[in-house]
Amino acid sequence: MEETAPATDLTTLRRGLQILELLRSSNPSASMWTNKEIADTLSLDKSVVSRTLRVLVDLGFVERSADGRTFAPGSKVYPLGARSVNQDVLRAAATVVREIVRMTQARSYLSVRSDMDAMTLWSDQPVRARPRVHSIGTTFPLGVSEAGRALLYGSPPTEIKQVAAEMRRIGVGHADQLAGQIELDRRVGYSWRRADESGVAVPVWDTRNEAVIGALGVASEGLSSRDVAEATAQLLMAAASNLARRIHATETHSTTMAPLPFSGWPEMPTDMFPLSSRSLDGETFPEFLGD
Structure with missing residues (x-):
């Protein structure tokens, strides 16, 4: 019997998709977002956003600026969108x-x-x-x-x-x-x-x-x-x-x-x-x- 994914995994997935959606739909003049800006906009705890961003950066869906303070869509987003x-x-x-x-x-x-x-x-x-x-x-x-x-x-x-x-x-x-x-x-x-x-x-x-x-x-x-x-x-x-x-x-x-x-x-x-x-x-x- 196939096990049901824990609710926490689904919540984490939802948070990750919310962050990607925010980075995608943002005003181009504000293409780089800080952890605090993301947390405030999505009404999430900064520590939760930080952990989610770490996963997205590791997977290549989000990129971090050189100073480590801001985030933007990563290279993995492009081939995904291009195929659609x-x-x-x-x-x-x-x-x-x-x-x-x-x-x-x-x-x-x-x-x-x-x-x-x-x-x-x-x-x-x-x-x-x-x-x-x-x-x-x-x-x-x-x-x-x-x-x-x-x-x-x-x-x-x-x-x-x-x-x-x-x-x-x-x-x-x-x-x-x-x-x-x-x-x-x-x-x-x-x-x-x-x-x-x-x-x-x-x-x-x-x-x-x-x-x-x-x-x-x-x-x-x-x-x-x-x-x-x-x-x-x-x-x-x-x-x-x-x-x-x-x-x-x-x-x-x-x-x-x-x-x-x-x-x-x-x-x-x-x-x-x-x-x-x-x-x-x-x-x-x-x-x-x-x-």
Whole structure:
């Protein structure tokens, strides 16, 4: 007869997973945590956290800083996470996101849904620009960002209510306006957020337009202008269609690419898109990316 694991072992496992979750989901600007910060955040005793961290460090899932005072996710976390991501989607996203960066000279990203969060699956920025955040792998509550709202375009009202309820539970504002904002976003085809670094995002639908599989977005100070936001949204819509077709072609082992749905591109404002101030034709993505 198989013995049942002691309750203490399950408690230790739960604590270890809680610590890994905290290190994973933390703000990238605070990627290193002290023992005390972890204990205070998770309401645990410092000695308990210290023992759990020692095990995680020994196994390679957490790394300790040179001075021994702070902790961050370790090298063993990467292969575990990498195996959980569809590699075909990741490769297609990296190629398309890179082209968006080339055309806009702004940070671009692909986000996917992870339960009640939006997770940045891939992100890239111009070489000349120093990234404000290291966003790959970070998560944010659905509904608080343009990407999160775009991920909800295909969701029924009951599901959006659940997201709004979760926003209220964790103390995120604007929960009551979420359903109305998503409805407005759906009408124009994109989600827009005005801030110090404004953002625009569009949904990536599957090739049957039945489900949202991700959200493509661009973040830049220049996106505070509605005209720039609309021009960027048109670019992202074409890119999202291209990405969906690439993923579909990979999944079906097809070597052909369907044409983009737009015959031309809007002229990009020169103050935000210095490399794309001329009008671009609809072959830009296929020509650059290849088949």
